[in-house]
Amino acid sequence: MLDAVYYADLGLSSIYDKVLTGRRLSYDDGLELFNCPDITAVGALAFHVRCRLHADAAFYVVNRQINYTNICVSTCVFCAFHRSAASDAGAFTLSREEILARLRKADQSPLRLDELHIVGGCHPELPLAWFEDLLRTVLDLNPQLSVKAFTPVEIAHFANIEGVSSLEILKRLKTAGLVMMPGGGAEIFDETLRPQICPHKADAKTWLRISGEAHSLGIKTNCTMLFGHLENFAQRVDHLCRLREQQDKSGGFTCFIPLPFLTENSALKLPDDKLGPQRGLDQLRTVAVSRLMLDNIPHIKAYWIMLGPKLAQTALWYGADDLDGTIIEEHIGHMAGAASSRGLTIQNLEAMIRSSGFRAVRRNAVFDCLGPYNAEAQP
Ligand code: SF4
Known part of the structure; x- marks a missing residue:
């Protein structure tokens, strides 16, 4: 399938050589991949890398999401x-008791949770002690749980509210049981565009700095990019290069999640040429280019909530190796207009993976494999 002559005809000889010999792609290479007319050729390169790293494994996690509040001092457009x-x-705003009731219910079902994912808006009044108490209480309930919580944007907000450094906030949350952070809030780093879509949110440097601080404390994190809105390909590649640079320095990003912008319920309206079925192809291409550019980040997630299960399955052939998980109750994507269900069963996820031609591997929040898998192949 990876025919050198075919890639030469596409003008991608140099990229082809770099990918097959495991060398780093440049910013210009990233742009070329976004502009290549043959998305299947781009996807085949990404699939090659994905198989080199993870063979035929495709990961999922038995998790539950908790969105503790949607009250937020930021007003992202x-x-x-x-x-x-x-x-x-x-x-x-959920009370501590409401959160615990949700956790108890999920944990007592046949699921047996491996990950609890907690994120919310930047609430103007909830103090850090409330979150520390929450972490301790959920871990009292289930000490085996990996708690993945609070984006760098929430950490920056807690630091503002408490009047202490973000590093101090992270240390306190780690002491309370935090092992992993989700990667939300990165959106698009570009300094000309970010103020247009999220003017009051932590800026790019702050987001990257807090991720690096978490890594320095041994807290692994994920990273994201919100795409398919006002940004252009150059701004996407710039975003990927900045994540790669941060990973070279701090090394704690575990998984990258490309998040397609859902326009349906957003105040940010798009021109007609950015809407329509072609968005699916753009989403697959973005997964593929991400896999090819982010040579130092082990995993690429096809987040089924935002992509929809069918496109998420297809993305496993375009460089993705993870589908996220059971989730059970999701609000952020659905309030944005996601048409997917709010949760999937283990059987659903395993069937999705197997019917796509891959081997299902159950993992926890930090990607420890809970099923058979050859970890030696990871970067
Ligand atoms: S994206 Fe996050 S920070 Fe921005 S308004 Fe929504 S909840 Fe608040």
């Missing part, structure tokens, strides 16, 4: 999830 005040229609 694209966000359909946030509310400004408790009195706004649809606003919610």
